[in-house]
Amino acid sequence: MGPKTLKSKPEGNIDEDPLDIAIKDVQNGAGLHLDSDEDSGSDDGAESQLVLNKEHSNGRAPMKAAGFLCMESHDGKTQSENPNAETMQKLQKMATSYGRTGDQWRTRAFRQAIGKLRKQGELIRTSHQARAVGIGESIALQIEEIVSTGKYRRLEYAQNDPRNQIVKLFMGVYGAGETTAQKWIAQGYRCLAEVYEKADLNVNQRVGIEHYDDFLQRIPRGEVEQHAAVVEKALKAADPNLQLIIGGSYRRGSKDSGDIDCIIFMPEAGISHIRTLMLDAVIPGLMAQGFLKVVLASGSFSDDGSSKWHGASALPGANVWRRIDFLFVPWAELGAALIYFTGNDLFNRSMRFLAGKKQMRLNQHGLFKDVMRGRGRQRINDGTLIEGHDEKQIFEILGVPYRPPEERNV
The missing domain is CATH 3.30.460.10 (Beta Polymerase, domain 2)
Incomplete structure (x- = not known):
C-alpha cells in the first residue's frame, strides 16, 4: 500500500485573505529585499531599526529571527498540538546553527521546510511524505531520521562543535553580534572571563558580560x-x-x-x-x-x-x-509604530510585502502610496503618506481584516 494521502491542517472556515497569502509567500522566501528603512520591527529584543550600531540588539537577534516560523502559532499558542512539533523544533535548531555561521542558503531552506511542516495536520514520517508536501530531498531524509530514530546526527555534530558553542556564548553578550564573536575567537579568547579581562570592550559589551545571565533570562x-x-x-x-x-x-x-x-x-x-x-x-x-x-x-x-x-x-x-x-x-x-513594534518579524515582513504588491510602502512612520521604484526595486521617491495614526485603518487600506496583536505570532 502506498503512503497515506496527506491533508493540510485546516485554516478556518473563511477563504484566505491577501495577508494570509503574503505570509505564505514570505515564509517561502519572498520579500527578502525590502527597503533598508523598512526592517522587521521589534520582536522581543530584536529591533532592526532602533539600533545605534549594527551589532546592538542583544547578540541574539539572528537566533531569534530564525525561530519565529515554527515555535508559535497565529494565536500565540505553541505548536505543541502539531504532530510535527518535535521535528520542527530540531530543524529550527539546525537552521539557527547555519544562520550563526552565515549560511543563508541553508537557513532559508530549513525555514521553508519548517513552514511546510507547520501546515500539516498529520505526522510526516518518511522522506517520501516530506517530498510530497514540497520539501527537498536532503531535508526530507533528515526528517525521516528524526522521526524514525529519535536522533538527529547532523544537529548533534553542530551542537558539539566547540567553535559553534563559543560563538553562541559570545553572541549572548549585549552589543556583540556574530562579527564580534568571530573576532574574539580569532584573537584566541574561549570564555567570557578572557574576553572581559583582555578584549578591547566598549561600555555596552562590558555591561553585557557583567549582566550576561540577567539579560539572557526571559x-x-x-x-x-x-x-x-x-x-x-x-x-x-x-x-x-x-x-x-x-x-x-x-x-x-x-x-x-x-x-x-x-x-x-x-x-x-x-x-x-x-x-x-x-x-x-x-x-x-x-x-x-x-x-x-x-x-x-x-x-x-x-x-x-x-x-x-x-x-x-x-x-x-x-x-x-x-x-x-x-x-x-x-x-x-502611532498606528504604524504599533504594527512595527509589536511584530513578530514575519508578520511585519508580510505586511510590508503586501503593501509593496499594492505599490505602497509601509514602515514605522506610516503607509505611503504612489511609491515609484526603478531597477532592482530601488526606490525613486518616498511616496505620499496615506495613514500613520490609526492602526486598524492601515489594515483596511491594505484590504485585509484587522489582526489583533495576539494573532500576529506567525
Missing part, C-alpha cells in the same frame, strides 16, 4: 507589567498626557519576553516634545530613584532627532537587571 509577563507601571508613574508625573503601551511579544500575548518595549506617546504631540520630556525629566528621574541602571543607547541631546532610549532597569529590591527600551512615537505615527 522576563515573566507579570514582571514586565511591574516595570511598565514604574515607568507609567514617572510619565504621569512629568505630564499627565504622556501614555505608554507595552509592545513586542508582550502585546502579542506571550507569557514572557526577552526585553521590555515601552512605546511612549502623547495625544497630538510631535516627537520633539515627547523626546524632551523623556530625556530631560522622565529618564533622569527614573535614574535618580535607582529604577534605571544604565544607558545602553540614546541620543545625546533632547533635540538631536533620536527616537529611542535603550537601557536596563531593576525593580526595587531586585538584583536582576532587565533590558528596557523607550520608543518615542509622535501621535501622527
Whole structure:
C-alpha cells in the first residue's frame, strides 16, 4: 500500500485573505529585499531599526529571527498540538546553527521546510511524505531520521562543535553580534572571563558580560507589567498626557519576553516634545530613584532627532537587571509604530510585502502610496503618506481584516 494521502491542517472556515497569502509567500522566501528603512520591527529584543550600531540588539537577534516560523502559532499558542512539533523544533535548531555561521542558503531552506511542516495536520514520517508536501530531498531524509530514530546526527555534530558553542556564548553578550564573536575567537579568547579581562570592550559589551545571565533570562509577563507601571508613574508625573503601551511579544500575548518595549506617546504631540520630556525629566528621574541602571543607547541631546532610549532597569529590591527600551512615537505615527513594534518579524515582513504588491510602502512612520521604484526595486521617491495614526485603518487600506496583536505570532 502506498503512503497515506496527506491533508493540510485546516485554516478556518473563511477563504484566505491577501495577508494570509503574503505570509505564505514570505515564509517561502519572498520579500527578502525590502527597503533598508523598512526592517522587521521589534520582536522581543530584536529591533532592526532602533539600533545605534549594527551589532546592538542583544547578540541574539539572528537566533531569534530564525525561530519565529515554527515555535508559535497565529494565536500565540505553541505548536505543541502539531504532530510535527518535535521535528520542527530540531530543524529550527539546525537552521539557527547555519544562520550563526552565515549560511543563508541553508537557513532559508530549513525555514521553508519548517513552514511546510507547520501546515500539516498529520505526522510526516518518511522522506517520501516530506517530498510530497514540497520539501527537498536532503531535508526530507533528515526528517525521516528524526522521526524514525529519535536522533538527529547532523544537529548533534553542530551542537558539539566547540567553535559553534563559543560563538553562541559570545553572541549572548549585549552589543556583540556574530562579527564580534568571530573576532574574539580569532584573537584566541574561549570564555567570557578572557574576553572581559583582555578584549578591547566598549561600555555596552562590558555591561553585557557583567549582566550576561540577567539579560539572557526571559522576563515573566507579570514582571514586565511591574516595570511598565514604574515607568507609567514617572510619565504621569512629568505630564499627565504622556501614555505608554507595552509592545513586542508582550502585546502579542506571550507569557514572557526577552526585553521590555515601552512605546511612549502623547495625544497630538510631535516627537520633539515627547523626546524632551523623556530625556530631560522622565529618564533622569527614573535614574535618580535607582529604577534605571544604565544607558545602553540614546541620543545625546533632547533635540538631536533620536527616537529611542535603550537601557536596563531593576525593580526595587531586585538584583536582576532587565533590558528596557523607550520608543518615542509622535501621535501622527502611532498606528504604524504599533504594527512595527509589536511584530513578530514575519508578520511585519508580510505586511510590508503586501503593501509593496499594492505599490505602497509601509514602515514605522506610516503607509505611503504612489511609491515609484526603478531597477532592482530601488526606490525613486518616498511616496505620499496615506495613514500613520490609526492602526486598524492601515489594515483596511491594505484590504485585509484587522489582526489583533495576539494573532500576529506567525
